[in-house]
Amino acid sequence: MARRMDHLGLRTAMADRLLPVLVAAMSFLAALAIAGTLAAASLAAQWNHDTGIDLTVQVPEPGDNAVGGSTPREQAVYDILAKSPQVQAPHVLSAAEINNLLRPWLGADVASLGMPVPAVITAQWVGSGSPDGLRTALDAVAPGTLAETGERWAARVAALTASLQASALSVLLIVALVAVAVVAVATRAGLAQRREAVEIIHGLGALDSDIASRFARRATMLTAIGSLLGTACALPVLFWLANLAAPFSGVVANTAWPVLPPVLWLILPTIPLMAAAIGWVTTQQTVRGWLRRLK
Amino acid sequence: MVRFDDVWLQYHRSSGAVGTESPAIISHMSFEIPQGGFRWLTGTSGAGKTSVLKLMYLAEQPSRGKIELLGTNAASMERREAALLRRRIGVVFQDFRLLEHLSAFDNVALPMRLARRTEGQVKSDVTELLHWVGLAGKMERRPAELSGGEQQRVAIARAVVNRPKLFLADEPTGNLDDAQADRLMMLIIGLNKMGTTVVVATHSKRLVAEYPAPRLEIARGMLALDESLVWGR
Numbered sequence: 001m002a003r004r005m006d007h008l009g010l011r012t013a014m015a016d017r018l019l020p021v022l023v024a025a026m027s028f029l030a031a032l033a034i035a036g037t038l039a040a041a042s043l044a045a046q047w048n049h050d051t052g053i054d055l056t057v058q059v060p061e062p063g064d065n066a067v068g069g070s071t072p073r074e075q076a077v078y079d080i081l082a083k084s085p086q087v088q089a090p091h092v093l094s095a096a097e098i099n100n101l102l103r104p105w106l107g108a109d110v111a112s113l114g115m116p117v118p119a120v121i122t123a124q125w126v127g128s129g130s131p132d133g134l135r136t137a138l139d140a141v142a143p144g145t146l147a148e149t150g151e152r153w154a155a156r157v158a159a160l161t162a163s164l165q166a167s168a169l170s171v172l173l174i175v176a177l178v179a180v181a182v183v184a185v186a187t188r189a190g191l192a193q194r195r196e197a198v199e200i201i202h203g204l205g206a207l208d209s210d211i212a213s214r215f216a217r218r219a220t221m222l223t224a225i226g227s228l229l230g231t232a233c234a235l236p237v238l239f240w241l242a243n244l245a246a247p248f249s250g251v252v253a254n255t256a257w258p259v260l261p262p263v264l265w266l267i268l269p270t271i272p273l274m275a276a277a278i279g280w281v282t283t284q285q286t287v288r289g290w291l292r293r294l295k
Numbered sequence: 296m297v298r299f300d301d302v303w304l305q306y307h308r309s310s311g312a313v314g315t316e317s318p319a320i321i322s323h324m325s326f327e328i329p330q331g332g333f334r335w336l337t338g339t340s341g342a343g344k345t346s347v348l349k350l351m352y353l354a355e356q357p358s359r360g361k362i363e364l365l366g367t368n369a370a371s372m373e374r375r376e377a378a379l380l381r382r383r384i385g386v387v388f389q390d391f392r393l394l395e396h397l398s399a400f401d402n403v404a405l406p407m408r409l410a411r412r413t414e415g416q417v418k419s420d421v422t423e424l425l426h427w428v429g430l431a432g433k434m435e436r437r438p439a440e441l442s443g444g445e446q447q448r449v450a451i452a453r454a455v456v457n458r459p460k461l462f463l464a465d466e467p468t469g470n471l472d473d474a475q476a477d478r479l480m481m482l483i484i485g486l487n488k489m490g491t492t493v494v495v496a497t498h499s500k501r502l503v504a505e506y507p508a509p510r511l512e513i514a515r516g517m518l519a520l521d522e523s524l525v526w527g528r
C-alpha cells in the first residue's frame with residue numbers, strides 16, 4: 001500500500017495529547033508496582049537467608065544455679081547446646097560484645113546502667129523445623145531461657161512480602177482497568193467527533209474491521225508512545241529507590257550507578273507492549289460496538 | 296435488479312411521547328426494476344423519495360415487507376455481506392456527504408481505496424473522471440473550497456468511480472446549470488447502457504421530459520404511479 005490514508009481524519013480527531021499523557025502516568029505507576037513486587041521478593045529471600053540459620057539464646061540470671069544442681073545456668077545451657085547435633089559452634093558473647101550490640105539501643109554502656117543483663121549465646125541452627133524440642137530441654141535446666149531462630153521473622157517477612165505483592169498486583173490490575181476506560185473514552189470521543197465521516201465511509205461499503213482497525217492503529221500508536229515515555233520516566237525513580245534500598249538488599253553500592261535487578265530489565269519493556277495491546281483490543285471492541293448502531 | 300414487495304417504513308423516533316406509534320413514511324410499496332433498467336423517482340417534497348432511496352442503499356431496514364437488491368434479500372444479510380453489497384451501489388446524496396477533510400481527488404478515490412484497488416489504478420481512474428466532470432484544475436481542493444455545483448459533481452464522480460451495478464441519485468442536478476445537467480445525464484445514460492440499474496429522484500420536469508424513461512411517482516409514501524407497467528418494461 002502506497003501511503004497510509006487518513007480517511008477519517010483521525011490525526012486531528014483522537015486526542016493526541018491527553019491519551020498518551022494519561023497512559024504515561026499509568027505506565028509509570030505500573031513500573032513502580034512491578035519494581036516494588038520484585039524488590040519485596042528479593043528482600044524477603046535475602047532476609048530469609050540471613051535469619052534462617054541463626055540461633056540466639058538468652059539466659060536470664062546466668063550466674064544462678066541451674067535446676068537440680070550446682071552448675072551455673074549459663075554453663076548448663078551451654079552444655080546442652082554443645083551436645084545437641086542440631087546446633088553448631090555455640091559461642092558465649094563476652095561482656096564487651098554484648099555491650100557493642102546494645103550500646104546503639106541504650107545510648108550508654110550497659111555496665112554503667114546497672115541493668116541485669118542476660119547471657120547471650122549465639123550458634124548456628126542446622127536442624128530442620130523449629131527448635132521446640134531444644135527449648136523444652138533448655139527451659140528444664142534454666143527456666144526463662146529464650147531460644148530464637150529466624151523462623152518467626154521468616155514467617156513475618158513472608159506474610160509482609162505476600163501482602164506487598166498482593167497490593168502491587170491490585171495496583172497493576174487497577175492501572176490496566178483504568179487504561180481500558182481511558183482508551184474507551186478517547187475512542188468514543190473520536191467517534192463522536194468523526195461521526196459523519198464514519199457514517200459516510202460505512203455507507204460506501206467499508207467493513208467494520210476496516211473502520212475499527214483505522215481507529216485501533218491510531219490508539220495503539222498513542223498508547224505505545226505514552227507508555228514508553230511513562231516507563232522511561234519511572235527509570236530514574238527506580239534507580240533512586242534501588243540506591244536507597246542498597247544497604248538492605250545486600251547489593252554493594254559502591255558503583256556510581258546503582259544496579260537494577262536483571263529481571264526488571266526483562267519485565268519493564270513489557271509495559272509498553274501491554275499498553276499497546278490494551279489500546280488495540282479496547283479500541284477494536286469500542287468501535288465495533290459503536291458501529292452496530294449503523295445498519 | 297431491485298424489487299420491493301409490500302414494503303413499509305417507520306422511522307424510529309428518538310424523541311416524542313412514549314407509546315405513540317410513529318407514522319409509516321412508506322407503505323404498501325411494491326415494484327420491480329429489472330437489471331439495467333432506468334427509473335425516474337418523482338413526487339412532491341416530503342412524499343418519500345429519499346426514504347425509498349435509503350431503503351435501496353441499505354441505510355434503513357423496512358419495518359415490513361421484503362426488498363431484493365442485485366439478487367440478494369436485504370433483510371437476511373450479514374453485516375459483511377451488506378458492506379460488500381454497498382460497494383456495488385453508487386449513491387449521490389441530496390446533501391452530497393463529502394468528507395470535509397479530504398481533497399476532491401481523495402473523496403472520489405475513497406470507494407476504490409476501500410475496495411483495495413492499486414494506487415496506479417486509482418490515480419488514472421479518478422483523474423479521468425474528474426476531468427470528465429470538469430474539475431481537472433480543482434482536484435486538490437477540499438469541499439469547502441468548491442461551489443455547490445462543483446461539490447455535486449465530486450459526489451457524482453464518487454458514486455460512479457467503482458462502476459456500480461446500481462446507481463441511485465437524489466436530486467443530482469439541483470445545483471447544476473442545464474449544460475452541466477446534460478453532461479451528467481450523458482454520464483448516467485452511459486453507465487445505464489453498460490448494464491447499471493439507475494434510479495434518479497428529481498423535481499426537474501425538464502430533465503424528465505428530455506430523457507424519457509418510466510416514472511415511479513410517489514405521493515404520501517405510497518406508489519401513485521408505476522409507468523413501467525404502461526411502458527411495458
Ligand SMILES: Nc1ncnc2c1ncn2[C@@H]1O[C@H](COP(=O)(O)OP(=O)(O)OP(=O)(O)O)[C@@H](O)[C@H]1O
Pocket residue numbers: 306307320338339340341342343344345346347389
Ligand atoms: N429520519 C427521519 N425521521 C423521521 N421522519 C423522517 C426522517 N426522514 C424523513 N422523514 C419524514 O419522512 C417523510 C418523507 O421524507 P423524504 O426525505 O423521503 O421526502 P422526499 O420525497 O425526499 O422530499 P424532498 O423532495 O423534499 O427531498 C417526510 O415527511 C419527512 O418529514
Ligand SMILES: [Mg+2]
Pocket residue numbers: 344345346389465
Ligand atoms: Mg429528498
